[in-house]
Amino acid sequence: MKRTESESRDYPVKEDMTWQRREICIQRVGQYMLLAIVIAGACGLFSKGFLSNGEAKSPDGAVQVRYERFGRVQSNMNMSIQVPAQAGDRFTVTIGNGALDSLEIQTLQPQPIEAVARANDLQLTFLTHNVKSGHTIWIGMQPQEMGAISMSVGVTDSPPARFSLWVYP
Template identity: 55%
Template sequence: MKKDHTVSRDSPIKEDLRWVRREWRIQRAGEYLLILLVVLGACGLFSKGFLSDSRARSPDGTIQVEYERFGRVESNMDMRIRYNAPTGDRFSITIGGGALDNLQIQTLQPQPLEAVTTGSDLRLTFSARDTGPDHAIWLGLQPRNAGRIHVTVHGGDHAPARFTQWIYP
């Protein structure tokens, strides 16, 4: 006599195929979820990668910031600021919005002529001939705390570039 494998049985072990099928579906969904998380992580959802790379610009286009949207506590993050409007030998960039309460500057190129803090904002003054034709500034940052960080970057009296970074533990 041939056994039917599509019905529940009592021997040798009692099983209910309805629950077995549910367990199989849950396992399959978990496998797909884990694969999706690995692929998204490799693409930059949790740190460096094309999903993390982003740009922000001020409404008038004078400030352009390339930054990492996602980072981890105590890992290095890069930021590049371009300022298109300076006239004269010196110009200033202000990094604010409370960002420096949660971000520590590890490297800064070129070195500023002057750095002044006002509250939680940092104003950096540079020589125009040190920053090249596009007045580019590179920062190496390290997040101190997990959470959302609001950042504003502005130069002189121009409108700021605003963006948010997400820091994972």
């Protein structure tokens, strides 16, 4: 009697074809999962990439923040803050919600005329220079801890834009 490939056998090697089919199925699922993880990583799920690019606005539109949603401990993350033209000769940007307990600012452009730490907030004061098109502030920072970091960025007396970052080890 001739057996087919899909039947279990005892000779020359004991095989259970039901378990072999299950193992093949598990291997395929694992291969697809690994492929999905690699593609997600290349797209920015674990650090830089288009999945990581985030944008937040304050409820009144007084501030717009572009940031990286995902980062790694001790790696550079960038954030830009856009502020519309302000009346008067100066304006203050407040970075708060205790985020600076977990983030270290590496670069800040342009340099503020005054930087004051109050409680868990950092207040940066800039000159307006009579700019009609608005202001952009670039911040380079390094996360010091892993996990979720909640941030808020506000201008003068306007409500802040609120967002979160996720930092991997």
